[in-house]
Amino acid sequence: MSHRILFVDNDPDLLDIWAEYLERAGYRVEKAVSLEQARQRLAEAFFHLMIVDIRMVDDTDRHDLSGLALARDPAYLPVPKIVLTGFPSHQTAREAMKPRPEGLPAAVDYLDKDREPEAMIHAVQEILGQRLRSNPHLQVEWDPREPLSFAHLAYLLEPQLPQDLLGHRIAELEELFRRLFLDAKQMRVYRLLWHRERRVGLAVLLRSLADTVLSRIVVCGNRDRLACEERAIRLSCPEDGLRLTETAETMRFGAHAYAIPDGQAEKVQTLADLYHSRNDRLLRATLDQVLKEVIPAWHRRGQRVEEGRDLMALYRQQAGLEEGWSPAAVRERVQALVQLVRPLSSVLIEYDARSLTFSFPMEPPLSGPDPVTAIYHPSERYTTPVVCRLSPGRLTADSLVVDARHRAWPTDLAGLGQAPQWWDYLCLEAILRFDLVQPIDLQEAWRSFEECLVAPVSFQDSLDIVSGPDELRLNALLIDKVRKQAGSETGLEVEPYYAGLLVWVVAAMTHYDPARLYDQDEQNRAAHLLLAAAMLTRRLAAGDQRSVSISPKSALERTIRLRLDEDGVRVWTGPDRYLTLTGQQLVLFRSLYRRQGQVVPRQTLIEEVFGEPYAADMRDRHFQERRLNTVMQRLKDQLKAHTGCSEFIQTVRGEGYRLDPEGKRSG
Amino acid sequence: MPEKWTFVLVSEEQETLWPQVLRRALSPLGEMRILSEDKAVQAAATSPVPLVILDAAVVRDVAGLTSRLKRERPDLHVVVATASPTWRRARQALQAGASDYIRKSLDEEELRAQIEAVLHLPPPRAPNEKEGIRDEPSDPFRGQ
Numbered sequence: 001m002s003h004r005i006l007f008v009d010n011d012p013d014l015l016d017i018w019a020e021y022l023e024r025a026g027y028r029v030e031k032a033v034s035l036e037q038a039r040q041r042l043a044e045a046f047f048h049l050m051i052v053d054i055r056m057v058d059d060t061d062r063h064d065l066s067g068l069a070l071a072r073d074p075a076y077l078p079v080p081k082i083v084l085t086g087f088p089s090h091q092t093a094r095e096a097m098k099p100r101p102e103g104l105p106a107a108v109d110y111l112d113k114d115r116e117p118e119a120m121i122h123a124v125q126e127i128l129g130q131r132l133r134s135n136p137h138l139q140v141e142w143d144p145r146e147p148l149s150f151a152h153l154a155y156l157l158e159p160q161l162p163q164d165l166l167g168h169r170i171a172e173l174e175e176l177f178r179r180l181f182l183d184a185k186q187m188r189v190y191r192l193l194w195h196r197e198r199r200v201g202l203a204v205l206l207r208s209l210a211d212t213v214l215s216r217i218v219v220c221g222n223r224d225r226l227a228c229e230e231r232a233i234r235l236s237c238p239e240d241g242l243r244l245t246e247t248a249e250t251m252r253f254g255a256h257a258y259a260i261p262d263g264q265a266e267k268v269q270t271l272a273d274l275y276h277s278r279n280d281r282l283l284r285a286t287l288d289q290v291l292k293e294v295i296p297a298w299h300r301r302g303q304r305v306e307e308g309r310d311l312m313a314l315y316r317q318q319a320g321l322e323e324g325w326s327p328a329a330v331r332e333r334v335q336a337l338v339q340l341v342r343p344l345s346s347v348l349i350e351y352d353a354r355s356l357t358f359s360f361p362m363e364p365p366l367s368g369p370d371p372v373t374a375i376y377h378p379s380e381r382y383t384t385p386v387v388c389r390l391s392p393g394r395l396t397a398d399s400l401v402v403d404a405r406h407r408a409w410p411t412d413l414a415g416l417g418q419a420p421q422w423w424d425y426l427c428l429e430a431i432l433r434f435d436l437v438q439p440i441d442l443q444e445a446w447r448s449f450e451e452c453l454v455a456p457v458s459f460q461d462s463l464d465i466v467s468g469p470d471e472l473r474l475n476a477l478l479i480d481k482v483r484k485q486a487g488s489e490t491g492l493e494v495e496p497y498y499a500g501l502l503v504w505v506v507a508a509m510t511h512y513d514p515a516r517l518y519d520q521d522e523q524n525r526a527a528h529l530l531l532a533a534a535m536l537t538r539r540l541a542a543g544d545q546r547s548v549s550i551s552p553k554s555a556l557e558r559t560i561r562l563r564l565d566e567d568g569v570r571v572w573t574g575p576d577r578y579l580t581l582t583g584q585q586l587v588l589f590r591s592l593y594r595r596q597g598q599v600v601p602r603q604t605l606i607e608e609v610f611g612e613p614y615a616a617d618m619r620d621r622h623f624q625e626r627r628l629n630t631v632m633q634r635l636k637d638q639l640k641a642h643t644g645c646s647e648f649i650q651t652v653r654g655e656g657y658r659l660d661p662e663g664k665r666s667g
Numbered sequence: 668m669p670e671k672w673t674f675v676l677v678s679e680e681q682e683t684l685w686p687q688v689l690r691r692a693l694s695p696l697g698e699m700r701i702l703s704e705d706k707a708v709q710a711a712a713t714s715p716v717p718l719v720i721l722d723a724a725v726v727r728d729v730a731g732l733t734s735r736l737k738r739e740r741p742d743l744h745v746v747v748a749t750a751s752p753t754w755r756r757a758r759q760a761l762q763a764g765a766s767d768y769i770r771k772s773l774d775e776e777e778l779r780a781q782i783e784a785v786l787h788l789p790p791p792r793a794p795n796e797k798e799g800i801r802d803e804p805s806d807p808f809r810g811q
Contacts, residue, residue: 090752094768097761099788110758 003128004028004046004171008038008067009053009084014113021117022124035070044165046172046251047079048128051120053113054085054092062087068095072106078223078249080127083107086114134178143190148202150174156195157221157253172250176220179248180255183209189218193270194398194412197320198222201399201411203268204257213265217242217258217401217411225414226254232416236390238297242409258411266404272397274406275436280474282406287428287478290400290408291485295424299489301390304418305563305572311386311420312375315500318394318419319507321375330506331372334530336514341527349530356534360447366531368538375503385563385572387490391419395427397435422497425486430504432475432482434528445469446528452476453532454539459487459494459597491661492597495543502536505529562639562648562661564593571639579642584609585635588628592649592659601656602628632657672697672786673714677707677732678722685750685771689720692775693782704732712739717786718766723749729756730763737764744785 005027009015012033019029030045032038035056042050056067071081072095083096083106096107108131109123142148154161154169161169181187184206191203199221206214219226226249233244233256246257260268274283306314316322321330331353338351348359357367393415400408433453449472452464463480465473486497509529512518518526563572569586570578581589591608592600603614606624609631615621632649640646650658674693678686678701690699702710704726710716719736726732733745744766749756757768766785772778 088754090754090757090768093754093757094761097758098765098767101788105761109762110754112754 002026002028003048004030004168005124006030006032006038006041006045006047006050006079008032008035008050008056008070010034010056010059011053018117018120021121025121025125027124035066038070042076042079042251044168046168046175048132048175049124050076050079050081051084051124052081052107054083054096055087059086065092065095068092068106071096072100074102076251077102077104078251080132081107082109082111082120082123082127084111084113084120086112088112133182134175135182135184136178138178138181138184139186140174140177141186141188143188146190146192148189148192153200153220156192156200157198159198169252172252173220176248176250176253176255179250180218180246180257181206182246184214185209185211190267193217193268193401194396196412197414199225199412199414201401203401205265205267215260215263215266215268216245217260217268217409218255219258219411219413220253220255221414223249223252223254226256229413229416230254230256233413236301236416237413238301240297242411258409260403260407260409263403268401268403270398271400271402271408271431272436274402275397283474284478284481286402286406286408287481289406290395290428291425291482294408294410295428295485296489298392298424299389299421302568303421303564304388305565306386306388306418307572309386311496311499312503314386314388314420315423315503316375316507318391318415318423319503320415321503321507321510325510327372327376330375330510331370333510333512333514334372334506334533337509337512337526337530340512340514340518341523341530347527349527351530356530356537358531358534363447366447366534366538368534368536369541371502371506371533371537374537374540375506385561386496387421387563388418389421389424390417391424392416395424395431397431400431420496420500421490422486422500425482425489426497426500426504429479429482430501430508432478433501433532434505434508434525437475437525437528438471445471446531449476450532450535453479454498454535456483456494458492459483459490459497460492461494488595488598495540498536498540498543502533502540505533505536509533562593562643562659564590573643577642579638581635581638584631585638588631588635589659592657593661596659596661599652599655599658605657672717674699674782675707675710675716675719676701676722677704677719678725685748685773686722688773688775689748689778692778696779696783696786708732708735708739711736711743716743718744718746718782720746720748720782721765722771723747723756729765730759733760733763733765744788746782746785 005022007015007019007022007029010033015031015033019031022029030041030047032041038052050071052067052071054067055061055064056070058064068083070076071083083092085092088110093110096110097105099105108127111120111123150170150173151166153173154166158169177187186207188205189202190205193201193203195201199219202218202220204216204218206216208214230244230247237244240261242258243261244256245259248255271286274286313322335351338349342349346361350357350359352370353373354370355367356371357365359365392410393413395410396412399410399412401411402408449469453476455461455464463476463483465476465480483494483497487494509526512526565572565578568590570580571589573579587609588605591605602625606612606614606628609628610624615624636646636649639648648659648661650660652658674697676686676689676699680701682701686701693699700710707719711719721729721732723729729747733747736743736745745764746767746769747760747765748769748771750771752768752770760768766788767781769781
């Protein structure tokens with residue numbers, strides 16, 4: 001491999017002579033006689049090393065440090081540099097080579113022009129041969145069954161890449177992997193798992209120096225974005241999640257490698273693969289693990305109450321609709337989508353600024369208010385404080401990777417951060433509702449499928465799976481599981497969940513680019529999204545009408561919703577109103593709050609509040625229950641004194657207690 | 668960060684003018700111990716000393732001792748102080764892994780500022796090695 005060097009000096013004669021020496025030594029040298037030229041080449045091309053003169057503007061001006069400023073530019077941080085000067089001083093040597101708050105020094109070496117070019121060749125050889133953390137011995141293989149190569153990766157990461165720069169990107173990506181796997185002999189990329197928003201997820205096998213075969217998931221993308229992601233991952237990832245094992249960066253790209261905890265040298269599959277393998281038992285077991293272990297592990301990292309922002313805005317942010325999208329642009333995409341699916345079937349779809357209507361032959365038409373208006377103009381009931389939890393981002397069928405033990409791992413962590421508590425569940429539902437469905441006829445099946453999905457008025461209601469279409473029975477069954485789990489964590493209220501699904505659906509519509517060609521399956525999916533949007537807006541509007549029967553003001557006066565604050569100590573009871581609980585009352589409240597809407601047995605409460613086992617002896621047990629009654633009564637009194645409501649905690653005879661965070665003001 | 672650091676200066680046992688100035692300069696940050704080369708390596712290996720200052724007038728092989736200290740404790744900061752700075756020695760020291768190469772100034776404030784700046788740096792690294800978390804980044808969960 002021939003290394004590429006950018007040589008920057010304002011003296012063309014020196015540049016020619018020294019470059020010739022370097023070329024004779026086997027390097028590919030590009031010359032730049034000005035800072036502008038240098039920046040332009042850096043913006044386009046890839047270099048393993050840069051050599052830069054300190055005085056690039058005026059050789060007679062001792063204050064001219066313009067070349068040093070170029071070397072110190074954070075944009076070029078991952079390019080190793082040699083600083084060259086005809087006027088060496090300890091000050092400039094120090095400025096060039098001492099580490100900076102960004103973590104790396106501007107230059108790795110500092111040379112005097114008075115020395116012969118051989119000294120430069122020696123320094124270059126030493127840096128590229130020994131001091132650079134790169135693995136020249138890594139053999140890269142691509143699976144012949146996957147249409148993969150560095151060139152393919154380059155276009156996935158930079159779709160508009162001019163052809164004449166392809167060679168540079170290939171070299172840069174190759175270098176990225178050499179920097180990523182310093183201790184491997186061989187790397188085989190066997191699968192492109194996912195690619196979106198100029199990021200890719202790859203599955204690779206490695207042979208280590210000790211001949212051990214290891215499995216890794218590699219995520220590549222823009223350097224700055226991956227650096228942000230890395231900080232968030234190191235700070236927030238659940239301890240039993242994927243382990244970030246290697247990271248590397250070049251000027252444009254960053255890469256993260258992840259290992260599966262206790263994983264073998266195995267090939268992984270995606271949730272989509274598992275679905276299409278039609279092994280229902282394994283699919284259910286994996287989904288159970290996602291619902292009961294993966295999502296709770298993220299959500300356990302804490303919670304936060306968003307007081308100032310409405311739920312729709314939080315959902316839009318999560319779905320990527322807050323940056324670069326306006327309501328008008330989103331509406332245009334929806335209109336384009338209606339055009340795209342129009343020739344599909346006998347169903348007539350009409351869309352205007354007020355409504356989205358489906359006219360089915362032989363059946364009554366189905367119409368819902370405009371979904372774009374619905375997601376940008378939230379109804380009043382979504383302005384209450386929203387409980388957010390840590391989310392791995394956007395769960396998708398291809399980024400949820402399943403290992404040999406059928407444990408699932410989210411691998412696309414670009415959206416890692418706080419999200420409304422329903423988000424991860426509704427993303428899972430969206431996978432099962434829109435992505436992993438068999439292509440079927442719009443008119444026959446999807447209407448009944450969608451009707452069955454928007455029927456529940458609370459998370460307690462089960463889906464009417466029997467009346468749904470046969471082809472989608474498994475999906476409905478799995479969605480029912482997702483909702484049950486969502487309800488057990490978030491309470492009974494299902495409408496904020498529907499609202500999130502609507503935002504997900506509208507965001508999915510914007511991913512259709514009117515300029516592209518879509519096959520029949522993709523068009524079917526688009527039609528399905530439109531139908532779901534109409535159903536959801538209709539469902540949400542019906543909810544609005546129910547709630548307007550009480551005017552919003554009087555509703556606010558009469559109901560109070562409790563939220564446990566992020567510090568886990570204060571209970572939010574209204575704007576700027578907090579009740580601080582302590583001791584056993586706090587533990588008891590947390591215990592009930594965690595399972596809000598569910599009946600919590602007395603035994604569980606006793607064990608959690610007093611930290612002792614439920615007594616076997618009846619007399620002791622009676623004593624424990626009396627103590628619990630006392631704490632319970634004090635907690636109820638506190639809540640009532642603070643809010644004026646007395647209906648938060650209900651006693652279910654013979655079973656236990658249930659917390660309903662929404663209390664009604666008595667009297 | 669602890670409230671008070673312990674710094675090590677590799678210099679002669681007999682305290683001359685500059686070590687006295689340095690001791691006063693560092694006193695708001697912590698205490699300073701003057702040790703021989705071997706004892707400094709030992710101290711770096713066995714105690715949480717954050718920073719070792721090498722007096723270039725006393726240490727014969729500055730680059731060698733810097734490398735030795737860094738081998739023992741890669742996260743250690745080494746600062747080389749000299750009354751007669753040259754670019755060659757600056758290059759050598761920084762290439763060996765020193766975090767700074769400073770003039771033996773008698774201005775206490777200048778010295779303290781230089782040492783404080785080094786304490787806020789991540790440990791020096793190889794050219795393209797990614798560093799871990801540097802400054803405590805904001806917790807995305809807390810959204811700050």
